[in-house]
Amino acid sequence: MSELIADIAVNAPLKQLFSYLVPAEMVEKVAVGKRVKVPFGRRTSTGFILLTRQGSSKGLKKISTLLDEEPLLTPELITLLRWAADYYCHPIGQVIRNALPAGLGSDKTQTRILYEPVYRLLKREPLPRGQKQQELLKLIAEEEKTPLSRIRQEFSTPHSSLNRLVEQGYLEVCEQEIQRDPFLYEKITEDKCLTLNNDQKNAVKSVSDSLEKNSFSPYLLHGVTGSGKTEVYLQSVEKCLNLKRQALILVPEIALTPQLVARFRARFEPKGSKLAVLHSGLSDGERYDAWRRINRNEVDIVIGARSAIFAPLSRPGLIIVDEEHETSYKQSEGFRYNARDLALVRAQQQGCTIVLGSATPSLASYYRSEQGSLQRLELPQRVHTGNLPQVELINLAEEESSQTLANPLIEALQNTLEKREQAMLLLNRRGFAPFLLCTDCGTSFHCPNCEITLTFHQRERLLRCHYCDYAEPPKEVCPNCNGGNIEPEGAGTERLEQEITELFPGARIARMDRDTTSRKGAHQRIVDKMMRREIDILIGTQMIAKGHDFPGVTLVGVLGTDNLLNFPDFRAAERSFTLLTQVAGRAGRATGKGKVFIQTYNPEHYSLTCAAEQNYADFYQLELPFRQELGYPPCGHLVHLVLAGNQPQQVKQQAEQLAEQLFSIATNVEVLGPSPCPLAKLRGKTRYQILLKSAARSSLRSMLADLEALSKNIPGGVGLSIDIDPVDML
DNA sequence: AGCACGCCGACT
DNA sequence: GTCGGCGTGCTC
Numbered sequence: 092m093s094e095l096i097a098d099i100a101v102n103a104p105l106k107q108l109f110s111y112l113v114p115a116e117m118v119e120k121v122a123v124g125k126r127v128k129v130p131f132g133r134r135t136s137t138g139f140i141l142l143t144r145q146g147s148s149k150g151l152k153k154i155s156t157l158l159d160e161e162p163l164l165t166p167e168l169i170t171l172l173r174w175a176a177d178y179y180c181h182p183i184g185q186v187i188r189n190a191l192p193a194g195l196g197s198d199k200t201q202t203r204i205l206y207e208p209v210y211r212l213l214k215r216e217p218l219p220r221g222q223k224q225q226e227l228l229k230l231i232a233e234e235e236k237t238p239l240s241r242i243r244q245e246f247s248t249p250h251s252s253l254n255r256l257v258e259q260g261y262l263e264v265c266e267q268e269i270q271r272d273p274f275l276y277e278k279i280t281e282d283k284c285l286t287l288n289n290d291q292k293n294a295v296k297s298v299s300d301s302l303e304k305n306s307f308s309p310y311l312l313h314g315v316t317g318s319g320k321t322e323v324y325l326q327s328v329e330k331c332l333n334l335k336r337q338a339l340i341l342v343p344e345i346a347l348t349p350q351l352v353a354r355f356r357a358r359f360e361p362k363g364s365k366l367a368v369l370h371s372g373l374s375d376g377e378r379y380d381a382w383r384r385i386n387r388n389e390v391d392i393v394i395g396a397r398s399a400i401f402a403p404l405s406r407p408g409l410i411i412v413d414e415e416h417e418t419s420y421k422q423s424e425g426f427r428y429n430a431r432d433l434a435l436v437r438a439q440q441q442g443c444t445i446v447l448g449s450a451t452p453s454l455a456s457y458y459r460s461e462q463g464s465l466q467r468l469e470l471p472q473r474v475h476t477g478n479l480p481q482v483e484l485i486n487l488a489e490e491e492s493s494q495t496l497a498n499p500l501i502e503a504l505q506n507t508l509e510k511r512e513q514a515m516l517l518l519n520r521r522g523f524a525p526f527l528l529c530t531d532c533g534t535s536f537h538c539p540n541c542e543i544t545l546t547f548h549q550r551e552r553l554l555r556c557h558y559c560d561y562a563e564p565p566k567e568v569c570p571n572c573n574g575g576n577i578e579p580e581g582a583g584t585e586r587l588e589q590e591i592t593e594l595f596p597g598a599r600i601a602r603m604d605r606d607t608t609s610r611k612g613a614h615q616r617i618v619d620k621m622m623r624r625e626i627d628i629l630i631g632t633q634m635i636a637k638g639h640d641f642p643g644v645t646l647v648g649v650l651g652t653d654n655l656l657n658f659p660d661f662r663a664a665e666r667s668f669t670l671l672t673q674v675a676g677r678a679g680r681a682t683g684k685g686k687v688f689i690q691t692y693n694p695e696h697y698s699l700t701c702a703a704e705q706n707y708a709d710f711y712q713l714e715l716p717f718r719q720e721l722g723y724p725p726c727g728h729l730v731h732l733v734l735a736g737n738q739p740q741q742v743k744q745q746a747e748q749l750a751e752q753l754f755s756i757a758t759n760v761e762v763l764g765p766s767p768c769p770l771a772k773l774r775g776k777t778r779y780q781i782l783l784k785s786a787a788r789s790s791l792r793s794m795l796a797d798l799e800a801l802s803k804n805i806p807g808g809v810g811l812s813i814d815i816d817p818v819d820m821l
Numbered sequence: 822a823g824c825a826c827g828c829c830g831a832c833t
Numbered sequence: 834g835t836c837g838g839c840g841t842g843c844t845c
Contacts, residue, residue, distance in 0.1 A: 133823085
C-alpha cells in the first residue's frame, strides 16, 4: 500500500535523511520546507521536511506535529543546502541550522516575535492644550504608524500624555510586530550616482547586459585599491532592482560598517527599495526579524557577512561578493563552508549574475578567469587621483641598529606629523612581545593546552595563549635555572605603541587589534576617530588594512613582514602579497601622494616587489608555477583531515591507521601524512593531520565516500574533522 | 547531539 | 548491597 512519506532532516549530527509517515490529517498541510516534530529514538526532535513522496510506510514512525503554516525554506534554498551538506561532508541538519537565524533550527531557544504598541493619528484638531501633547502629535503625524520605541527616542516619559491623547480620540493604539532593526531610524540623505570612468562604465554595462539575460553569468571584478568598485556594485544593483529582481551583497564581517550600509540605504531607500542587513553584531532578535522580512519577500537588497549567502531571497538576480579573496568567507569550525564558493553555486542554481570583486583576487578566482569560467572585468585606474602610492622596501639587513622601526620610516613619520597628515603602522602580531625568554638558559613559556609560546601582554601583566583562553602571570624567576633575567623578545602591537609614544611624545596614537576592539562598537569608535582626524598614528594588526578608506592617511609602514612570508603554509606568498597590497593601497587615496615603507629582510621577494608596484598580474605569473609543480590549489584540490583527542598515543595510532587505509584505496589521490598539526596540541587535544591532494575533484569525492565508512571504526575518544578546500591548516 | 544500556569503584 | 562514573551504540 502506498502512502505519503516525508524525508526529514533531523536536528542531529547525522548525514542521512529519515523517513516518516505523514498522518492522514496532515496530508493537506504538509509541504517541503516546513518544520515538524518527530519521534526520534527515545526522544522527540525538530526536523525539516526536505522531500515528500509516495511509498510504503512499513517500519516508519509518524510525524507528530507540523510546526509551520508557511515553509521556512524554499525549494531553491533546500537545493543549495543539500548540495552544501554533500559537498562539505557535513550533517544536513547542522547545515540547515547554520543557514537559519538562531532559534529557528534548534530544539531549545525559541526567538520570540515581539510586539509593541503602535500609535496612529486620528485627528489633530482641536489642538490639545499640553505642549508635550502637541509635540507628540507632531511626531506621530510624520508617519502612518509610529511605534512606541520611536516615540521613546524623543520623549523620555511619554506615557501619561499618550494615554490622554488616546482617551481624547486623537490617537489610536494597536499592537504591531516589532522590527528590531538597529539602522531603522538613522537619518538618511539621498545619494546620487557618481559619474563613472570608462572602465567602470564597461563593467556596469557587462553586468547589466547579463542581468537582462536572466541566466548564470559569473564575473571577476579586478579593480586596484581605490578604483571605485563600490560604485560599480551600486549601479549594478540598481539595474537588478529595475528588472524586479533582488540583490544579495556579501561583505567580510569587518567591512560591514554603518558607513557601507548607509551608502546603500542612501542610494536605494529614497527610491522605495527595502534593505536588510545580516551580520554577527545583531542580537538574535534583530537577526531573526531581518531574516523574517526577507522570507516574507519584503526586502529587495540584502547586505550581509558570510552566512548571508543563505538569505531566503526568492528571486535573486545579482550576487556580489566583495573582497572575494578574504579568508573570512571560509567558516573555520563546524560546517566548514566557503561563502564565496557557495555564492557561485547558488548563482548557478538560480540563474543569477554574480560579481566577485577584489583588488587582489584569490589565486583561485584569477585562475578561473584565466580558464574562462569567470569573465574578468578590470579597473586599472584609481578614480580620484590616478596615482598609486609610492612604495619603498627597506632592507633590514642593511640597517645598522636592530630597532623596531628603521630610520627612513622614523623620518617619514616625523614628516607626516609635521604636515598634520595621518599614518598607519601594520604589525601583524598583537600583544607586547611574542614570547618571554630567560636570557640565562633560553627557557621560554608555553601554553599547557596548546603547543605554542605564550604572548606577553604588558598592560594586563599576563602571558596569554592566542589559541585558547589560557592566561598566567609572568614569572619573575626562571623555573628552570632560577635566574632573574627574563626578557620580552620580539615586538607586538602593544610594544610598538609604547615605542612610538616615546618616540613621538606629542602625537595622538591609537592601537587597533583584537585586544582593543573586543568590546562591541570599539572597532567603530577607533575608525570614527581616525576619520575625524583625532588620531595621528594608527597602529594595528591586519584589521587596519581591511574595510576602510581613511582619506587623511598618506603614510603606511609595514613591520614584521618576514613573519608573513615565512608562515608555514603554501599560501604564505599569496597572503603576504594580498595584505601588503591592500595596506599599501590605504595610503594617499584622496591626495594621490601616498608613501609606503615595508621593512623586511627579503626585499627581493616577489610578494613584496609585486605588492610595491600593485602588480597583480606579475604576482600571479610568478606564484602559479609553484602551485602547478606541487599540485596545490588552484591547480589541484585539497581535503584536510584532522584527528584530535585527549590521548596522544591513541590519536597518533588512529591517524596512522586511517592514513594507511586511505593510502591502500587511493586512486589518483595523494595521501600525505599523518603528521602532527602545526598546532600539535590545541585546547588540550592532541592533533594529527592527513592531507588528501588530487588534480581531479571526482577522485577526492569517491575517496570521501570511502572515508565515510572508514570513520565509523574510529573510537569515540578520537574526533575526525573533514575540511574540504581548506583555507588554513593549523 | 541526546539518551539509553552496561559494566566497574566508593558510599549510606 | 546501590549510586553514578562515562564508554559505545542507535536514532526512520
